Amino acid sequence: PTTIVDELGIALANFADAATGTFTPTLRLGVTGLSRAGKTIFITALVHNLLTGGRLPGFAPLTEGRFIGARLAEYPDATIPRFAYEQHLAALTGKPSAWPESTRRISQLRLVLKYQSNRWLSGMTGPATLNLDIVDYPGEWLLDLPLLSLSYAEWSREALERASRPASASEAKPFLDILGGVDPAKDANDLDAEALAGAFTQYLRSSREDGRALSTLPPGRFLLPGDLEGSPVLTFAPLPPQDHTMRSSSLHAMLAHRYEAYKDKVVRPFFRDHFARLDRQVVLVDALRALNAGPAAVADLETALTSVLACFRQGESNPIAKLISRRIDRILFAATKADHLHHTSHDRLETILNRLLANAARRAKFAGAETKSLAIAAVRATREGTIEERGETLSTIVGTPVEGQELDGTVYDGRTEIALFPGDLPDDPESVFEAGKPLAFSFLRFTPPRDLERNASGDPVLPHIRFDRAIDYLIGDWLK
Ligand code: GDP
Structure with missing residues (x-):
């Protein structure tokens, strides 16, 4: 007691x-x-x-x-x-x-x-x-900030201008084709909205693929929807600017309304509730x-x-x-x-x-x-090593490539360790900004380290x- x-x-x-x-x-x-x-x-x-x-x-x-x-x-x-x-x-x-x-x-x-x-x-x-x-x-969500200062017409103009650049031609074509076949003045309907949003999303995603690695295209939730996948706030796409006011029942009005909802219900709350408190x-x-x-x-x-x-x-x-x-x-x-x-x-x-x-x-x-x-x-998934090649000593990294990757005709099985000369980064950082050839790197994904050391308490x-x-x-x- x-x-x-x-x-x-x-x-x-x-x-x-x-x-x-x-x-x-x-x-x-x-x-x-x-x-x-x-x-x-x-x-x-x-x-x-x-x-x-x-x-x-x-x-x-x-x-x-x-x-x-x-x-x-x-x-x-x-x-x-x-x-x-x-x-x-x-x-x-x-x-x-x-x-x-x-x-x-x-x-x-x-x-x-x-x-x-x-x-x-x-x-x-x-x-x-x-x-x-x-x-x-997701960093993609930060790229939405500029949308807060853009009207639907302004954003549409920017997005379509970008999609029409020659460099985007192959990724943007399916979207631009669908867009070309739709009259923005027609009655609002979900099928057209979904087709346009689907093709636009696909275009944004393919701009992110490895060969291109373009990384700057909002809306961020189109790339990483979080819990909003498929919801109407994510079902819009840019439409060509119109010179006259659209009927409130038009497809154009519907998409413009959803764009505004995206800003109000998705973008602003994220910045207010999460970002602003860091x-x-x-x-x-x-x-x-x-x-x-x-x-x-x-x-x-x-x-x-x-x-x-x-x-x-x-x-x-x-x-x-x-x-x-x-x-x-x-x-x-x-x-x-x-x-x-x-x-x-x-x-x-x-x-x-x-x-x-x-x-x-x-x-x-x-x-x-x-x-x-x-x-x-x-x-750290690799160790360091050296190899001799034609009388030259090359600094290598040693690791186990993730299964299924291919380099110079070899397909890796996910179990075999290799020594790789990844290439050096240039001494002069300026050179990576110059137009021309990409640097000749050999990048492979390696499996996470195996046989980890343990500390005194037995933790890896x-x-x-x-x-x-x-x-x-x-x-x-x-x-x-
Ligand atoms: P997230 O989308 O930003 O959460 O990215 P992840 O943390 O899932 O990382 C994506 C991939 O990058 C991983 O599956 C790894 O293949 C690779 N990766 C991330 N961090 C490291 C690292 O420190 N070393 C190595 N070797 N690979 C990493």
Whole structure:
């Protein structure tokens, strides 16, 4: 039985908890990037490294011995899907290991971090806690920002102008054919709306395929619909501008109405409820994919980065400025999958990303947050080696290509390890922006690492490249 003194002690402790509980700071970290940039892998590795105290020499709170530990906690908003950390980790560390399913919609996860502060007098107050809320969302959704300032007629004009460019001819043709056969003045009907929206969506998707890697075409939900697949707000397409007012019962009026609904019911709520509440952001960029597809894709990536930066721009010129309640003070741009290159090229990859970012920042008249570029691999799937070829020593990467891929006539079975000379990134970053041939890279997807090392508690240790620096930049200063 407890004594009155115990009771008093417990009550006081609860009171103190409740009092300090309200003061537990929360850092809301957004993780974004275009489809397959590496969001799922980044978050899975981030959570795993924090939960198990991974090998992170560049993460100061850990090396200074002040990071005590982390645990998963219930997310305060029960209506948002939870990031499926356990399933993703199980895939990554399974036998055989496999890459987990990629991000399709928004999801969140809360970690509670415990640490010893190194501030003055903090030794007297004991360990401190920080809630780290991780918000995973498709970068495609950010590309919708410009729509907020465009009417249906303006957006249609832009979208159709782009679809009619010679460079888009093959992808856009089926859509333009259907469009040519439809009279916008006819009575509104769902069949025409669906046919147009279907063909338009197909055009946007094929613009994203590997050979092209064009990455900048809104509406973002057409590429990644989340839970809205097939709903009327996503069933519209651009129509040629009309010189006279359309009857309210026309197909044109119907699609214009849906476009406005898309802005009001989909785009604005996303920015208001999720984006506007972030404190920090990491933008993952698959720069290697663009480099591999050639200068047009690199230019396109720069345009995508410009649109992304426009979302983070502070001040009245941003159509969501009024919605923003918190200020993002740091944005990390990370070129992912650096393990596809030998380490001699990692700095070059960072330089290229930096150049892209500087151009994008200039174009977006970006002002506000501090930014940084890093080349990382959140999960490293390759080792390094060398081969001798015609008296020359070439730096290679060693890994197991994912089953079914083909390179130079060899089809891989998903079990055989190979040494690959991926090619070097050019010394002079300018050269990747010049029109001409794509760089001759050999890129293969590798299976996730196998036979992982275990730490003292028996947890697998995920190998990485410069991931510790990314984590330190994103959360290190909050753990001071
Ligand atoms: P998301 O669409 O942004 O969630 O992309 P994912 O995180 O699912 O990554 C897409 C694919 O990129 C994965 O299936 C992997 O093949 C590859 N990938 C992502 N991160 C890494 C990494 O750190 N190293 C390697 N080698 N591949 C990666």
